[in-house]
Amino acid sequence: MSIVTAPANLQTPLETPLETPLETPLETASVVDNxxxxxxxxxxxxxxxxxxTYRYWPDDLLLRPYILSKKERRAISVEGEVDPFTLARILAFYRAIATRIESETDQISQVVVDISHEGFGWALIFSGRLILVSKTLRDAHRFGFDSPETLSAEGEKLVSKGIDLAQRFPEVCDI
Amino acid sequence: MSIVTAPANLQTPLETPLETPLETPLETASVVDNxxxxxxxxxxxxxxxxxxTYRYWPDDLLLRPYILSKKERRAISVEGEVDPFTLARILAFYRAIATRIESETDQISQVVVDISHEGFGWALIFSGRLILVSKTLRDAHRFGFDSPETLSAEGEKLVSKGIDLAQRFPEVCDI
Incomplete structure (x- = not known):
């Protein structure tokens, strides 16, 4: 499922039923609010x-493509290039982490995502000379989370680790 | 000039004279030795x-594509993707820096080069959570140096800065 096809699904009835139809958008609304x-x-x-494009979309629908069941993930081929929508989602995820760390620590940070053609690579968030978040990526084509709660928890975990590092080594951030 | 076309030039006389012909390989031989x-x-x-492919090539010839005059650099288009040979040269440059830092500090390091389609990006060398080398790249298509001496000096400058950082913050490398 890509971000782009979603609006059509919203207006016309689904012809091929999704495992989790968009009509019941995973009850993310309250999760987003919290x-x-x-x-x-x-x-x-x-x-x-x-x-x-997304001006009139509700928040939960924007987050919908991040949520993939195990079965949906397996159905995505890991051959060839990672598609641009997935890449944009990965970037938005790490930029959100960087933004959250920035607002808590007042340290400006950079996001670098380096993914090879095989979907392997690195996601780094750094401030000065300190790496606040360092993740190796595998099968980036299948980037997704079981539920909005998992997405939120994974993100917050990386945020709090990053804040901890920034507070432990502020002099490395300031180089 | 690309790495691949060079061996042909070695065996047959040059039909189109280069600005710096390969017959006089910039007297890099002694520079490489030192x-x-x-x-x-x-x-x-x-x-x-x-x-x-390069088994019988002398060292100075392998380094030849790193040396570009101002005029040669200007002649390279910065439109479109950075070509794979240039990308390989950039990677070899930063991997050499990482190797030199490793052998001096015993800290294992990683190299990440992230170049967008426009030739802009980052080259990072990091060990644990410490960034030893952090360079923004511009016009990566034109990656090159005025002379073997400049190439060597630029590399050694980054090496010694990296060693200095690794020695100042060993605890950040070990995270």
């Missing part, structure tokens, strides 16, 4: 929405 | 030479 991290991802997506 | 950094780049190139 998660600062999910709100920050939504901000990232809207910030990059230069043509206003 | 520079640990240039020797390390050569090692990197030979280590990735799975098919033995």
């Amino acid at each position: 998660s600062l991290f999910l709100k920050t991802i939504v901000q990232q997506i809207r910030a990059n929405d230069a043509y206003g | 520079s640990l950094f240039l020797k390390t780049i050569v090692q990197q190139i030979r280590a990735n030479d799975a098919y033995g």
